[in-house]
Amino acid sequence: MNSKERVKMVFEHKEPDRVPIDLGSIGPSGISAIAYNKLCEYLGIKCSCRIFDVYQQIVIPDEPVLKRFNVDLKAILPRVDKWREERLADSSICYVPDKWRPVILPDGSKIAYDGDIVVAKMPYKGYYFDHVYRPLEDATIEDLDDFVWPAPFSFYKLPNLHCHIKKNYMIF
Incomplete structure (x- = not known):
């Protein structure tokens, strides 16, 4: 099988x-x-x-x-x-x-920007980035109607998905 x-x-x-x-x-x-x-x-x-x-x-x-x-x-x-x-x-x-x-800060930590907004931070010698941008933190239900949802990372080419499709693998 x-x-x-x-x-x-x-x-x-x-x-x-x-x-x-x-x-x-x-x-x-x-x-x-x-x-x-x-x-x-x-x-x-x-x-x-x-x-x-x-x-x-x-x-x-x-x-x-x-x-x-x-x-x-x-x-x-x-x-x-x-x-x-x-x-x-x-x-x-x-x-x-x-x-x-990401930008390396003087203390060795790293921050990631989306435009001019800091969206993530990794502590010095950290293993992953923490999300620090929370645009809906104080939002109401009504605020959701006017919220402009961010696009995925621009460094990924989403229209041309690339994968190694093999006929015997199940793809997700």
Whole structure:
């Protein structure tokens, strides 16, 4: 039974040959960049550690890792045209979308802007960004009608979703 068949059986409330395995097809099943680098080192697998969720520092798992754990699901992610190298809190290397440019403050913490508004902050040696912009914190129900909802990160090319669709993976 392949991955696609296995997951389809679960959705049909039928018993597959084994429980489907997920690693990173959705945010909650993802793995943080530091943990991922340590996992790859432990397994002896060379990994790229590309971060797709810059706030949570969640990576796109590499194919050798997915195969090692017999992962059944893959994400469809926005295409990133250019990646750049960064260092994580433990000094290991990761790659982030080139247009993701948080500002490093004198104390070593990082802040992220959306235009001229600070939207997120990561403490020095932190593992993820905290959302700090709360435009609806004091809003009323009536305020929601006039609220201009922000667009997704501009460094993702949403019209041209890019993914590695394999015929035997279930895609989410």
